Amino acid sequence: MxxxxxxxxxxxxxxxxxxxxxxxxxxxxxxxxxxxxxxxxxxxxxxxxxxxxxxxxxxxxxxxxxxxxxxVEREAPVKITLYQGVPKATKMDIIIQKTTEMGIAEIVPVTTQRTVVQFHNDKDREKKTERWQKIAQEAAKQSKRGIIPKIHMPISFGEALEHGLKNQLNIMAYELEEEKGLKSLLLDEKYSGVKEIGIWVGPEGGYSETEVADGLKEGLKSITLGPRILRTETAGFALLSMIMYEIGDLGGF
Incomplete structure (x- = not known):
């Protein structure tokens, strides 16, 4: 139907x-x-x-x-916000579509030091955000979501860190992290029962060392996604899938 x-x-x-x-x-x-x-x-x-x-x-x-x-009984018990470093070309379209299908609550496009895409002015930001919101709406219809994820206007990494303070846990995928993995983080009793999570993914080229340091200073938890380096359009989807399986509703109960 x-x-x-x-x-x-x-x-x-x-x-x-x-x-x-x-x-x-x-x-x-x-x-x-x-x-x-x-x-x-x-x-x-x-x-x-x-x-x-x-x-x-x-x-x-x-x-x-x-x-x-x-x-509405179709939404996950945990609210997850994706802080996505804005990628090139139409990769953002795919990211929005697929994470909406998986149950993302909000997506915050973030401009970082290694972001290639440039927004010329506020009108340009508004136009792209409006288009992205429409993609989220169509994906929400197709996947029979109970809500349409909110797509925020693109903001800077510093502004994103401020926005992320509302989350109980913020997880940053970082390719140079070698010790800490998602599984051990989610099994930590300190984060048992969290209901609001932010997941952070850099653009092509990843985060700069300065951004990683600033993120860790503000409480972001850096993790590795395994021995293989994932593309920016894959990392957020993979991270979201794993969290939804572990503490969300993916795979049933």
Missing amino acids: NRFFVEASQINEATKEILIEGEDVKHISKVLRLSEGDNVEICDGISYEYIGRIKSIDKNNVFLSIVEKKG
Whole structure:
């Protein structure tokens, strides 16, 4: 069943109706060719998901009647934020798409000393962020997520360190780390029961020594991902997968 996200304000519990607006209207009528009587999944992106039956379709709106309502049960018990060094070309698209499928909560694009991509101005940042957010939305629909991950505006490494203070644990993948691994870190009783984790991945070329030192000073825990060096578009996905398997919901219970 096809899944769509709407704002909570578009759901009328009193009349048992849901309104779909915007680009999804064209997708429903012209691409999927759905019609009156067909059912779709609707999620408010916060707490609830619904089965809605199409009542009517016009040029700008799709009206649904609520058939079923239930709480969102598709999100992991741990909230993970990816601090991703902005990579070249379209690698960020892949990173957003795949980590959204895996259950990421937020993605913070980070410009570092070795970041090649340059943002010309705030308008350029906003345009790219808007595009990335749309990729996250489409991936969330496809994977039947309960929320759409938030894609932040690109920020500097220093600003990212400040943002990361909200997390209970921050894990930095560092290719020169030889002793500490993810498994031993997650088994440490000190981090038992953590609910908010930040994972940090540098761009092509990795983090500079200065950035690693600054990160460690601010409490980031550096780990190795094993004997092989992973590409920046692979590292975050691999790290997220391992955490989700160990303390999330990947693989079931």
